[in-house]
Amino acid sequence: MRLLGFEVTRPRNEKSLAPVNPNRGGWYRILESFSGAWQQNVEVKYDSVLSFHADFACRTLIASDIAKLRIKLMQQDSDGIWTETKNAAYSPVLRKPNHFQNRIQFMECWVLSKLQRGNAYILKQRDGRGVVVRLYVLDPLLVMPLVADDGSVFYQLNTDSLSGIPESSVVVPAREIIHDRFNCFFHPLVGLSPIFAGGLAAMQGLAIQNKSTKFFENGAQPGGVLTAPGAIGDDTAARLKSYWDENFTGKNAGKVAVVGDGLRYEAMTAKATDSQLIEQLKWSAEVVCSTYHVPPYKIGVGALPSYNNVQSLNVEYYSQCLQVLIEAIELCLDEGLGTGETLGTELDTDNLLRMDSVTQMEMLDKSKGIMAPNEQRRKLDLKPKAGGDSPMLQQQNFSLEALAKRDAGVDPFKTSPTGPSAAETQAANDNATASAAKDALLEIWKGLG
Structure with a gap:
C-alpha cells in the first residue's frame, strides 16, 4: 500500500513491535503533581490548565515568536561561510509546507504541539523522486512510537483525513516522521510537556479566579450563617436560607435585612484582602512562567526590568527560552529533509533580536x-x-604587510642621529630634481644652437 508517496508495508511479525511505555516494569506510574495528590483527590485537569491565562500566554507567545522567524535555506562555501541560497528540492516545501497551512501556521502548530503534549510529529509526503514535497503536523494523540526487537523505531498512525491518512493503525518507519520531543524524562522517545510541572500552579490560579468571580457575583459580601437562639426545624431553616439568598445576595446585595426572633447573621468567609488573592494569583502565574522559562514581564506578570535596553531583554528571552526550541527545529528539518553537510535550514532571528534604531546605527x-x-x-x-x-x-x-616592510629597514623610525631628517631628505630630492631639469634645458639649448 502506498501512503503519501511512499510504500507502507506491515511488518511480517507485528508482535515484534512493542509500544513505547515510559513506565517500565509492567506497572503504569501515576504522574502526580505532588506526592500523595492522587490519594487526596487533587486532580490536574489538562483542558483546565490550558485555559489558565499565564499558561495560555506562555505557549502562544513562544509559538508566535518562533513562527514569525523566516526559514532560510543556507549553503556552506569552501571557506566555511554560510550564505542564503535557493534549491528546487527544499525551498518550495520550506516556503509552503502543505496545502492548508502557510509557513507561520505550520510552525505555530509544530511548537504548540511540542509545548502542550511534549511531542511534535511531522509526517513527510514524497513525490516520485523521493523528495519531500509536503509536511503535516499530526495530532500527537493519534500517534504512538513503536520499537522493534532490533531497536528499529516505527510510528503507528491513526486516521487523519486532513493529513492524508485514510486508514487506521498504519505503521510507518521512523524515516518518514520528524519527531521533535521535549523533556524526555522517562523515555527517549516520549517527551513531557511543561504542564507536568506547572499544572498544579495553574489549577491553583484557576481556583483563585473562580473564587474571586463568585465573591464579586455575590456583591463582594461574604457568605455567613444565620443563627437562632433556640432549636428550629429543617423546614424553617430551609425557608430562612431561601429567603436570605433571594433577597440579600447577588444583585440584591447591600439591602437592609430585618431579622427577628433573636436571629443573627455571622460572616464566615474571609475578605479578599485577608486572603491575599492578588499575591497568590501572581505567584501561580510566575510558577507557570518558570516552567516555560519565559520572563514574567513578557506576559504582563510583574514589573518590567529597570534598564531600558530592548536588545538585552530580547537576548535574555532568546537564550533562556527560545534558543533550544529554535535549534531543535533547525536540526529536525535538516535531518528530516536530508539536506546533507553543506546545506541546512536556519530560522532568521534578526526580527526577534532587532535593536532600537539608535543602537542599530x-x-x-x-x-x-x-x-x-x-x-x-x-x-x-x-x-x-x-x-x-x-x-x-x-x-x-596601513596593512600588516606594509608595516612589516617598514619595520624590516635598518632604521624604520629614523631615530639615528647621523641619518638625514625627513626635511633634509625632501630638500635633497628637490635639488636633485632641479639639477636634472637644468641639465635637460642645457641639452635642448645646445641642440638649438
Whole structure:
C-alpha cells in the first residue's frame, strides 16, 4: 500500500513491535503533581490548565515568536561561510509546507504541539523522486512510537483525513516522521510537556479566579450563617436560607435585612484582602512562567526590568527560552529533509533580536572595515550602491604587510642621529630634481644652437 508517496508495508511479525511505555516494569506510574495528590483527590485537569491565562500566554507567545522567524535555506562555501541560497528540492516545501497551512501556521502548530503534549510529529509526503514535497503536523494523540526487537523505531498512525491518512493503525518507519520531543524524562522517545510541572500552579490560579468571580457575583459580601437562639426545624431553616439568598445576595446585595426572633447573621468567609488573592494569583502565574522559562514581564506578570535596553531583554528571552526550541527545529528539518553537510535550514532571528534604531546605527557605524557599505545598507533594507561591495577604511590605516616592510629597514623610525631628517631628505630630492631639469634645458639649448 502506498501512503503519501511512499510504500507502507506491515511488518511480517507485528508482535515484534512493542509500544513505547515510559513506565517500565509492567506497572503504569501515576504522574502526580505532588506526592500523595492522587490519594487526596487533587486532580490536574489538562483542558483546565490550558485555559489558565499565564499558561495560555506562555505557549502562544513562544509559538508566535518562533513562527514569525523566516526559514532560510543556507549553503556552506569552501571557506566555511554560510550564505542564503535557493534549491528546487527544499525551498518550495520550506516556503509552503502543505496545502492548508502557510509557513507561520505550520510552525505555530509544530511548537504548540511540542509545548502542550511534549511531542511534535511531522509526517513527510514524497513525490516520485523521493523528495519531500509536503509536511503535516499530526495530532500527537493519534500517534504512538513503536520499537522493534532490533531497536528499529516505527510510528503507528491513526486516521487523519486532513493529513492524508485514510486508514487506521498504519505503521510507518521512523524515516518518514520528524519527531521533535521535549523533556524526555522517562523515555527517549516520549517527551513531557511543561504542564507536568506547572499544572498544579495553574489549577491553583484557576481556583483563585473562580473564587474571586463568585465573591464579586455575590456583591463582594461574604457568605455567613444565620443563627437562632433556640432549636428550629429543617423546614424553617430551609425557608430562612431561601429567603436570605433571594433577597440579600447577588444583585440584591447591600439591602437592609430585618431579622427577628433573636436571629443573627455571622460572616464566615474571609475578605479578599485577608486572603491575599492578588499575591497568590501572581505567584501561580510566575510558577507557570518558570516552567516555560519565559520572563514574567513578557506576559504582563510583574514589573518590567529597570534598564531600558530592548536588545538585552530580547537576548535574555532568546537564550533562556527560545534558543533550544529554535535549534531543535533547525536540526529536525535538516535531518528530516536530508539536506546533507553543506546545506541546512536556519530560522532568521534578526526580527526577534532587532535593536532600537539608535543602537542599530551605532553598531553599523562601528562595523566599518568589517562590513561593506552595501552589507550595511542591506541591514536597513536599502538598495546597494556602486562601489559599495568592499569594506572600507580610512587612509591612515596601513596593512600588516606594509608595516612589516617598514619595520624590516635598518632604521624604520629614523631615530639615528647621523641619518638625514625627513626635511633634509625632501630638500635633497628637490635639488636633485632641479639639477636634472637644468641639465635637460642645457641639452635642448645646445641642440638649438
